[in-house]
Amino acid sequence: MASKPLRVGFVPEHFSTPLHFAKQHHSLSADLIPFPSGTGHMITALRSGEIDIGVGLTEGWVAGLGKTPQPNEPSDGGYRLIGTYVETPLCWAISTGANRSEIDSVDALKGGKIGVSRIGSGSYVMGYVLADERCWLAPTSGVGTSNEMGSPFKDFVVLNTFENLRKAVNEGEADFFMWEHFTSKRYYDSGEIRKVGEIYTPWSSWMIVASTGLIGGEEGKDARMDPRVEEFLEKVNLGIKHFNEHKDEAVKYISTELDYSEEDARAWLETVRFPERTQGVDLEVISKTVDTLYKAGVLIEGKGMGPKEMVAKPR
Incomplete structure (x- = not known):
């Protein structure tokens, strides 16, 4: 053994x-x-x-x-x-679909649908960190599901893989997702997805x-x-x-x-x-x-x- x-x-x-x-x-x-x-x-x-x-x-x-x-x-x-x-620290890129022209800034993501790999994953956790940084959190905000009072997002869409996340923002299943900058960059360069902003971990x-x-x-x-x-x-x-x-x-x-x-x-x-x-x-x-x-x-x-x-x- x-x-x-x-x-x-x-x-x-x-x-x-x-x-x-x-x-x-x-x-x-x-x-x-x-x-x-x-x-x-x-x-x-x-x-x-x-x-x-x-x-x-x-x-x-x-x-x-x-x-x-x-x-x-x-x-x-x-x-x-x-x-x-x-x-x-890790630089998380904030991405949306290539043709989602209605999403023209990070502030446009408030109350939207965030794509995450899993509940509890880094992409999920950083959604709350972004919301805190942008002052989107209500004092009563809790954690666990998108339905709790004070959630800064309409829904947390669980998509498992980076490929699924990219597909979801282009098809409207999610409005945005966050993933490591350099892993995302190739898909900005190819025009598959579009960068809206970025956020660094404070650790x-x-x-x-x-x-x-x-x-x-x-x-x-x-x-x-x-x-x-x-x-x-x-x-x-x-x-x-x-x-x-x-x-x-x-x-x-x-x-x-x-x-x-x-x-x-x-x-x-x-x-x-x-x-x-x-x-x-x-x-x-x-x-x-x-x-x-x-x-x-x-x-x-x-x-x-x-x-x-x-x-x-x-x-």
């Missing part, structure tokens, strides 16, 4: 390049399982035992643990934060989580990890080192194996910073994320976990 490779969920985008390098150049033995629909899907997979580790968006992980568990969810949340994968954008089944020790303190988890983090560190030292190789991989132009790959490299060591999570970052999500109405104070409970391996 101890020698069984870990199953690692990841989003198959440019940010995954250090994982690829860890596998290709440093004998990472984990099974890398792509989740193109994002962090919300990985939360479901962690809780159902389909994967052991997830590499995804900070706001998605925090939102998942900060809510009261539903009857069909594990009472312990199913996972904990163990590592930091990307230290820079480090990507974190690593592990199933609670791989973590031991007293809650709130530096936990004991399954040795395979520690080995995984060390291999990812080596993948990041290779990424930092071989930028041309990274550009070639991103522009040939993933859905990006060479120009966009090089531009992205100027905006992203991975940590030298992925081990551990800065509690202040998680506290800031939780506070922002309280303010945006994504989380409700007094319900779900606090920041200390979410982090199994503090920095």
Whole structure:
């Protein structure tokens, strides 16, 4: 059992390049399982035992643990934060259909239909962060469904994949959606969708989580990890080192194996910073994320976990 490779969920985008390098150049033995629909899907997979580790968006992980568990969810949340994968913020592009001329600004999106990959995903959470930034939230705004009093949007349209999101804004099923800037840019260039605006996360954008089944020790303190988890983090560190030292190789991989132009790959490299060591999570970052999500109405104070409970391996 101890020698069984870990199953690692990841989003198959440019940010995954250090994982690829860890596998290709440093004998990472984990099974890398792509989740193109994002962090919300990985939360479901962690809780159902389909994967052991997830590499995804900070706001998605925090939102998942900060809510009261539903009857069909594990009472312990199913996972904990163990590592930091990307230290820079994420730029979310705000997109609409190519011919949606009635949507001429971000403010025109208030009260509209927002497309999201899943309820609780980063694309869902950032809808509330955008609404908070734009002062669209009523004091009574809650979280969970679009029907609750104070919701800034008419509906949250669950569409699962980036392809479905693009299709939905062109066909009128949704008015807009938010997705990472460089992943969206190719479709602006081709004229398939149109950019309305952008918003940055006010926190480090990507974190690593592990199933609670791989973590031991007293809650709130530096936990004991399954040795395979520690080995995984060390291999990812080596993948990041290779990424930092071989930028041309990274550009070639991103522009040939993933859905990006060479120009966009090089531009992205100027905006992203991975940590030298992925081990551990800065509690202040998680506290800031939780506070922002309280303010945006994504989380409700007094319900779900606090920041200390979410982090199994503090920095």
